[in-house]
Amino acid sequence: MSEQVLQEKFQGFPAGIREKIDNAVTDAKIALKVRLAEMLVDKREMALHAVTTAGRIGAKSGEVSELTAILPLKQNGAVRLRKFFKLVGGNLAGAGQVGTLHNMRFVFLDNDTKLLFATAYDGDWDHYIDDFATKIPEMMDYLFSNVEGWPGIAAPGVKDFITQYQLPAEAWFVSHPTMTVTEANRLQRQDAAVQRFLTDLN
Amino acid sequence: MDLFRRLRRPPTLDLDDIQAAVLRARPEPYFGTHALLEITDQDAGRELLHRLASRVSSAAHWDEPRPSWLALAISYQGLVALGVPEASLTSFAANFRAGMAGRADRLRDTGVNAPDKWEQPFGSKRVHVAVSVYADNERDWRAEMAGYEQQLHGLPAVRLLSHQDFGATGWNVFGYRDGFSQPVVEGSGAEPLPGDGRPIKAGEFVLGYPSETGHPLPMPAPDDLGRNGTYVVFRKYHSHVAAFNRYLHDNGRTEDERELLAAKLVGRWRSGAPLALAPERDDPKLGEDPDRINDFGYADDPRGLKTPLGSHIRRMNPRDTKLEVLTDVNIRRIVRRSTSYGDALPTSVLKDDGRPRGLDFIALGARAIDNVEFLQSEWVNSGNFVGLGKEKDPMISLQDSSAYFTVPGTPPRRVHGIQSFNTLLGGEYFFMPSLTAITWLADPGGRHP
Numbered sequence: 321m322s323e324q325v326l327q328e329k330f331q332g333f334p335a336g337i338r339e340k341i342d343n344a345v346t347d348a349k350i351a352l353k354v355r356l357a358e359m360l361v362d363k364r365e366m367a368l369h370a371v372t373t374a375g376r377i378g379a380k381s382g383e384v385s386e387l388t389a390i391l392p393l394k395q396n397g398a399v400r401l402r403k404f405f406k407l408v409g410g411n412l413a414g415a416g417q418v419g420t421l422h423n424m425r426f427v428f429l430d431n432d433t434k435l436l437f438a439t440a441y442d443g444d445w446d447h448y449i450d451d452f453a454t455k456i457p458e459m460m461d462y463l464f465s466n467v468e469g470w471p472g473i474a475a476p477g478v479k480d481f482i483t484q485y486q487l488p489a490e491a492w493f494v495s496h497p498t499m500t501v502t503e504a505n506r507l508q509r510q511d512a513a514v515q516r517f518l519t520d521l522n
Numbered sequence: 523m524d525l526f527r528r529l530r531r532p533p534t535l536d537l538d539d540i541q542a543a544v545l546r547a548r549p550e551p552y553f554g555t556h557a558l559l560e561i562t563d564q565d566a567g568r569e570l571l572h573r574l575a576s577r578v579s580s581a582a583h584w585d586e587p588r589p590s591w592l593a594l595a596i597s598y599q600g601l602v603a604l605g606v607p608e609a610s611l612t613s614f615a616a617n618f619r620a621g622m623a624g625r626a627d628r629l630r631d632t633g634v635n636a637p638d639k640w641e642q643p644f645g646s647k648r649v650h651v652a653v654s655v656y657a658d659n660e661r662d663w664r665a666e667m668a669g670y671e672q673q674l675h676g677l678p679a680v681r682l683l684s685h686q687d688f689g690a691t692g693w694n695v696f697g698y699r700d701g702f703s704q705p706v707v708e709g710s711g712a713e714p715l716p717g718d719g720r721p722i723k724a725g726e727f728v729l730g731y732p733s734e735t736g737h738p739l740p741m742p743a744p745d746d747l748g749r750n751g752t753y754v755v756f757r758k759y760h761s762h763v764a765a766f767n768r769y770l771h772d773n774g775r776t777e778d779e780r781e782l783l784a785a786k787l788v789g790r791w792r793s794g795a796p797l798a799l800a801p802e803r804d805d806p807k808l809g810e811d812p813d814r815i816n817d818f819g820y821a822d823d824p825r826g827l828k829t830p831l832g833s834h835i836r837r838m839n840p841r842d843t844k845l846e847v848l849t850d851v852n853i854r855r856i857v858r859r860s861t862s863y864g865d866a867l868p869t870s871v872l873k874d875d876g877r878p879r880g881l882d883f884i885a886l887g888a889r890a891i892d893n894v895e896f897l898q899s900e901w902v903n904s905g906n907f908v909g910l911g912k913e914k915d916p917m918i919s920l921q922d923s924s925a926y927f928t929v930p931g932t933p934p935r936r937v938h939g940i941q942s943f944n945t946l947l948g949g950e951y952f953f954m955p956s957l958t959a960i961t962w963l964a965d966p967g968g969r970h971p
Contacts, residue, residue: 375628383906419847442847442906444628447896450889454734454850476740502846502906 326350333357371492375444379489382497388438389485397466398432419501442500449479529585530713535724539750539956542579543593543859544886545710548701549658550692555667559651561603563679570680571964573673580957590657590666595754595952600650604963613743617891622949628895630903635920635946643683644948652952688861695761695866695879699794699809703816705855717817722855727887728752734853739888750956753890757883757949763867764874766943773937786929787916789835801828826930831908834917837901847907854893856885891951918944
């Protein structure tokens, strides 16, 4: 599309939206401005992906929240963790039992002095930390005792400890914001039943 | 029904120092009052506590009937009004300090349940002290109230904000027996009744004792203030009984059909008999029997064919239900001391008479605030934890206009048109101090700077 056409197209959007875009991304090319305007004008799509808060800290889209933390490692912390991750081949399959974890990753930073922990999970920040403390304390403590100052998953200050290293995301997108892990499990079971039914039918 | 449990072994908790309300069961029938007070002057507030200290009942001999008892709890604003030192104020849990209105988003208290819709004085920051009197007869209720009210004389700087009488036979305004399922507190000496499950660590309900984690939960400082205390969540609900009756009439042609649907919503029949033990029809004898009324689990009913996964009692206490999310149900228990107010409305009444009736939901526990916030967002206003998506608790959630309830079966029955049968009129977070702590809070000279 020519510059002229794009300019005309952009002028077609409500003045309020144009003004906001012009102020925020003054130097953007007109093609980007048009794309932004198309996005901002679609109220339904914007509402579906609205970014709210996960409670204490972090962003949430629909039911899905994000957590990113960069934690200082103890001397040999990375070595111990690497042994653990190597033992399981980097496969954390057992985490499926938590039922709220979409994904998580462990990345070593700065010459193994820091650990990046990032996850997408369902619900509010606070809710299930207490359950980890009584249901899977050994796993939590084994992984995180490699972090400098880790107070223990059952310690009164553990939530504050994690929070101080968490870096809340400034932007957060989830393609299916209402699709919790539980919902995905349910839909998979349902689909298996439908497929079985179709197979039997023929 | 005899709700008093027997002692099985000697108690190991400091019963003389713990308030009676923590362990003492609500009698049947019961009478009482919830009063809310504002402290407009620090010295008057301390004098109030000094005077009431000897009237607050302890949990000693909690297993024996007692004609009346008095409970006292203080909000965060109340602690501020009493001039509690900053170091102690900041040692309280953050959600307690924020207050219930300040936590509305976490509690999912929006729309008609939002704090700006609450009745006075809830959410105003003027609610400082809550005094509750429970009694098993009218005469002793009046006497206990008179004794307490006498202590307010000559203290004009302590203002009575609200006075709400309650009382019922043990059936709530919907016509359901209630209040008989409680966790067994380890160290209380209580004999577990069949179906109660194992005793839960005392630290889940009283501060200063080991909790289910093996360690005590965070406690306000100093020890004299925190130890043997607990947190209280108070939520006053208006019950829309006529709307509930209409929902049953809209979806059931006969009395039997309506009562079965009602039982599916609650998980129990009106007598208290659980669907798990009486899946077809009510069994009032079972509802009368404290040895049988809770003697069930859900392991044999994973699909909820008897007791729907989304029914009220299965949500509030999933027992051995296999949940979709890793959860420790033993840390989500609360001591419930809820009371009903107003008259019940017969099932035939389909038009609201506009009169006040409902439930004061009262939860006690070291995690009571955390747990009610958890329950409200995870178990009441969501169905995710049992794979029910957006379906909500049929009795106490805030329902959307397109809400429905699913009765499992072959095929399942989806019952549309469900409404919010209980809406919130207000509430507060309180701290229920030990008897030692009441004296500590009343002592302006001694340990206070």
